[in-house]
Amino acid sequence: xxxxxxxxxxxxxxxxxxxxxxxxxxxxxxxxxxxxxxxxxxxxxxxxxxxxxxxxxxxxxxxxxxxxxxxxxxxxxxxxxxxxxxxxxxxxxxxxxxxxxxxxxxxxxxxxxxxxxxxxxxxxxxxxxxxxxxxxxxxxxxxxxxxxxxxxxxxxxxxxxxxxxxxxxxxxxxxxxxxxxxxxxxxxxx
Numbered sequence: 001x002x003x004x005x006x007x008x009x010x011x012x013x014x015x016x017x018x019x020x021x022x023x024x025x026x027x028x029x030x031x032x033x034x035x036x037x038x039x040x041x042x043x044x045x046x047x048x049x050x051x052x053x054x055x056x057x058x059x060x061x062x063x064x065x066x067x068x069x070x071x072x073x074x075x076x077x078x079x080x081x082x083x084x085x086x087x088x089x090x091x092x093x094x095x096x097x098x099x100x101x102x103x104x105x106x107x108x109x110x111x112x113x114x115x116x117x118x119x120x121x122x123x124x125x126x127x128x129x130x131x132x133x134x135x136x137x138x139x140x141x142x143x144x145x146x147x148x149x150x151x152x153x154x155x156x157x158x159x160x161x162x163x164x165x166x167x168x169x170x171x172x173x174x175x176x177x178x179x180x181x182x183x184x185x186x187x188x189x190x
Contacts, residue, residue, distance in 0.1 A: 054129050082173045101153070
């Protein structure tokens with residue numbers, strides 16, 4: 001076997017190994033930062049109450065678009081601070097609904113993950129309430145972090161139903177149409 005063939009074989013093998021898990025995600029209900037998982041939605045709800053206890057005090061949210069797989073030259077960054085308490089509280093309520101009604105355990109098929117997600121921080125005045133990561137593409141998921149703990153769920157099943165206003169509320173907070181949440185700003189849309 002020539003050196004070129006060896007490199008081609010090695011490259012194909014590595015590519016297949018890397019992509020073996022592409023497009024799938026395991027859902028673990030009520031996952032915490034320590035890796036322990038809640039046995040039921042009630043456990044997740046009780047734990048996440050730490051992150052969600054101050055919804056009524058939320059006055060501001062800072063949001064930053066994250067781009068994991070998208071060419072940064074083709075997608076501009078987005079930073080936005082929303083200080084409308086009604087909008088801020090609606091979004092935090094949606095995020096809390098997702099993590100307190102976790103998706104069922106299992107393996108989900110997650111196609112079309114182009115790496116677009118958002119992270120940010122909710123505030124009550126200058127005090128940090130909780131931070132979040134909202135991954136939109138592939139299998140959408142929400143993670144909230146507060147007090148050294150983290151709570152996550154895919155936005156599927158009961159989590160999706162509990163947070164029916166998540167997409168429009170998030171689009172309002174970041175100031176872009178819902179259909180633009182999932183695509184590069186310059187991309188042509190139907």
